[in-house]
Amino acid sequence: MIGNIIFFVLVALGIIFAIIRMVMGKTIFDRVLGIDVINIIITGLLVVIAGILDNRLYLDIAIVFAILAFLETIVFARYLEGKE
Amino acid sequence: MNILYYILIVLGGIFYAAGGLGLLRMPSIYTRAQAGTKATTLGTMLTLIGVGVMHPEWLPKILLIIVFIVLTNPVGSSTLIRSAYRSGVKSHKELAIDELGPHYEKEAE
Secondary structure, eight states, X not given: OHHHHHHHHHHHHHHHHHHHHHHXXXXXXXXXXXXXXXXXXXXXXXXXXXXXXXXXXXHHHHHHHHHHHHHHHHHXXXXXTTOO | OHHHHHHHHHHHHHHHHHHHHHHXXXXXXXXXXXXXXXXXXXXXXXXXXXXXXXXXXXHHHHHHHHHHHHXXXXXXXXXXXXHHXXXXXXXXXXXXXXXXXXXXXXXXX
């Protein structure tokens, strides 16, 4: 039980750091990188929530979320390529 | 079994927090991408294996997610950084080795 709470606190720290980088970010690429890291962290978090709630449905949600996160990063990168 | 699960997910959480901290503290976009991507990929692997230890019947789907993350996370990050490089984002100091630069100069000619 305490392990779960420690995990959630650490995940919250990681997400908060990434959000600070997203808000501060010098260039647009820093902001996209912040979104990328948040997406990866949330994928892991969804799987842990599936384990805690004992519900397999969240695993499917995690797969779809990972696919959409990858697509988002690629689309942003290709769209911004070559722009100042 | 329980102990192993808790150890693995707390280790994964430590890597997540370290990835976020690296994203916040590193000096330029290239170092930030390296810190963020490597640490969160390893953190995801540890966390998901921890959940798989707790629920062995879910292992095939969890392994699918791990393989997908390990394949796509570095690809997405390197695509993003290549686009930052081509947009002319400077590193925090002069690059000692720059293998990408001559490649694009040759392409432009």
